[in-house]
Amino acid sequence: MRSISSRQRSRILQLEEAARPLEPDAGERDRLMAEVHAYAQGFLDGLPERLAYQHDKSSVARIRELEIGSGTRSIDQLVDRIDESVVGAGLVPSHGGHLGYIPGGGIYASSLADYLAAVTNEYAGVRFAGPGAVEMEDAVLDWMAALVGFPEGSDGNLASGGSVASLIAVVTAREATGLRARDYERAVVYSTAHVHQCLHKALRVAGLGETVRRDVPLDDGFRMCPDSLAALIATDRAQGLRPWLVLASAGTADTGAVDPLSRIADVCEREDLWYHVDGAYGGFFALVEGCQPVLAGMERADSLVLDPHKGLFLPYGTGAVLVRHGEALQDSHTYYASYLQDTVVSEWGGRSPAAVSPELTKHFRGLRVWLPLLLHGEEPFRACLEEKLELARYFRREVEALGFETGPEPDLSVVTYRWVPETGDANAFNRALVEETHRDGRVFLSSTTVDGTFLLRMAALAFRTHLHTIDLALDVLREAVERLEADPARWRAAARGEALTAGLPGGSGD
Incomplete structure (x- = not known):
């Protein structure tokens, strides 16, 4: 017969009860899953209406308002915080408008896995x-x-x-x-x-x-x-x-x-x-x-x-x-x-x-x-990759038609390009241009520097990027160039390292 004191038994059972929230029953699992699933469905359905990039990141600080270790929070409160302070700040990697860096994916089947x-x-x-x-x-x-x-x-x-x-x-x-x-x-x-x-x-x-x-x-x-x-x-x-x-x-x-x-x-x-x-x-x-x-x-x-x-x-x-x-x-x-x-x-x-x-x-x-x-099966992956190749070729042709200087024909799905103003520093203009697109936020574009030349990049690899996304990116670029050329002082200020704020879409000047 195993030997255990009544005091030790009582303490063990007391600890077991205190730890029980870590093992929710079927009803509680259904309740938690319902909240999370409802958010996921709403997020995916509403993704096209979201900005691809949220320039204002002030909501991030609110993560600290919920102190870890200071008690429990409801699942809906925690999901709301995730939506506002994580998903709602900076880049939305799962967005079709993620055309910067080399996008990651996030297909739904993998979330189930x-x-x-x-x-x-x-x-x-x-x-x-x-x-x-x-x-x-x-x-x-x-x-x-x-x-x-x-x-x-x-x-x-x-x-x-x-x-x-x-x-x-x-x-x-x-x-x-x-x-x-x-x-x-x-x-x-x-x-x-x-x-x-x-x-x-x-x-x-x-x-x-x-x-x-x-x-x-x-x-x-x-x-x-x-x-x-x-x-x-x-x-x-x-x-x-x-x-x-x-x-x-x-x-x-x-x-x-x-x-x-x-x-x-x-x-x-x-x-x-x-x-x-x-x-x-x-x-x-x-x-x-x-x-x-x-x-x-x-x-x-x-x-x-x-x-x-x-x-x-x-x-x-x-x-x-x-x-x-x-x-x-x-x-x-x-x-x-x-x-x-x-x-x-x-x-x-x-x-x-x-x-x-x-x-x-x-x-x-x-x-x-x-x-x-x-x-x-393989076929949807193959089709999605081929689509991105075609979108890159389309983007290069159309951005060139807008007046941009473009880099080489893409080997894959990245296109480099820049705007060359009639006067002034082209690098400064393009630094201001990429910042302008970030403040707009409808698509996310990035930049690089090659041999001292500041270039913009369009990387088509997000599986939700389609023809309408590329057309939107072209519109965003066209409108941004028009705004900057109408107000040369704004982009020339960038050459001196000055902040771009007043009058920019989504900026503090709005």
């Missing part, structure tokens, strides 16, 4: 504990590998995004090539100035901050020049350095350019360098037949990053890394701990995700990829 993943709380880090969750992730990764043309024997991991996926790739490259600390100051990394910053960060986080960096020259389309790459490698070898890693882009964030991946692969094979391709933005355009020639060579990479929360329109927090030789990925990340010894003896084989990434605790993110692909 996330709900199921959270309710079941399946663990996806170790196959012994969560065999179904791990197998589902593996199935998704196999589909991605087949899509891009990776061979059997490749391996991968679903990560939280392109940054962690890139870190996994860099660490794998370091270990697979036998790079050691004594080599870092001689090891050379080659990329263009437009390679995504997460790769530079990954190098630093992986302890490779002392490596030599080379910016490979660009062609007129902002793509890496393979001949220049080969020349840099030859010069570095002659100087006693160790060429090690080439970072190419299948769609840069700045301009959307796709490097000549096959020709770069030729150089890497000839010189025995690790070849990494950042396909976080552009990789899933491989679903579109017309894009396959542009992306040719991606399948020859040693490591490749894809972001399903971009090209598959999934919620933020969904990245992927693929490595051509799976054993290299496993050898660089596998560790052992005694308390996990039971997990080594499994009733059926296969490696665990914890053996190919920094994560041991791992969210069941594979479900948010698997469920929509099985529910909808």
Whole structure:
């Protein structure tokens, strides 16, 4: 008979009762779900009427009015705070008017998957504990590998995004090539100035901050020049350095350019360098037949990053890394701990995700990829991506017709452009112009600077972006130019760093 004092029993039962709100019954779950579902339905139905960007962020401060730990709040009060202070401030990433940066997605089917993943709380880090969750992730990764043309024997991991996926790739490259600390100051990394910053960060986080960096020259389309790459490698070898890693882009964030991946692969094979391709933005355009020639060579990479929360329109927090030789990925990340010894003896084989990434605790993110692909099939994703390519071409043609100077024909769905005023500083005008569009808020556009030239960017990748969205963006730009040209003092003030306020739509001067 178990021995427990009446006092201890009473205390345990008292604590159990106090913790009971964490386990609501069916009726309470229905009540909570009804409130949340009603908000979600209203949000989605009302999304077209919302601003894509809310310049006024004053509501954010009200989050602090509800002090954590000071008591309970009703679900409707909390949902209202989310709507006003989170969704109602800054960018609305799920809006079709999100035409800046590289938009994330948020398709509805993935929200259902996330709900199921959270309710079941399946663990996806170790196959012994969560065999179904791990197998589902593996199935998704196999589909991605087949899509891009990776061979059997490749391996991968679903990560939280392109940054962690890139870190996994860099660490794998370091270990697979036998790079050691004594080599870092001689090891050379080659990329263009437009390679995504997460790769530079990954190098630093992986302890490779002392490596030599080379910016490979660009062609007129902002793509890496393979001949220049080969020349840099030859010069570095002659100087006693160790060429090690080439970072190419299948769609840069700045301009959307796709490097000549096959020709770069030729150089890497000839010189025995690790070849990494950042396909976080552009990789899933491989679903579109017309894009396959542009992306040719991606399948020859040693490591490749894809972001399903971009090209598959999934919620933020969904990245992927693929490595051509799976054993290299496993050898660089596998560790052992005694308390996990039971997990080594499994009733059926296969490696665990914890053996190919920094994560041991791992969210069941594979479900948010698997469920929509099985529910909808590939075709809607393919059509949505092709639509964005056509919208980018349409936008470039029409914005040029408005009088804007445009960048190169887009490789994918990013268009660069700027307005050149008859007199004055064009950079100052375009800084004021992008600010004007932000204050308008109906669409969200972004900017970049290339070789000292301030450019505007239109990135069509949000799954809710359609033809009417692009027509609205063109109207917003036309109207903004007209306002600024009618009042040159406003945009010339921007050249002196002065704030744009009075008389701007949505600004304090209204």
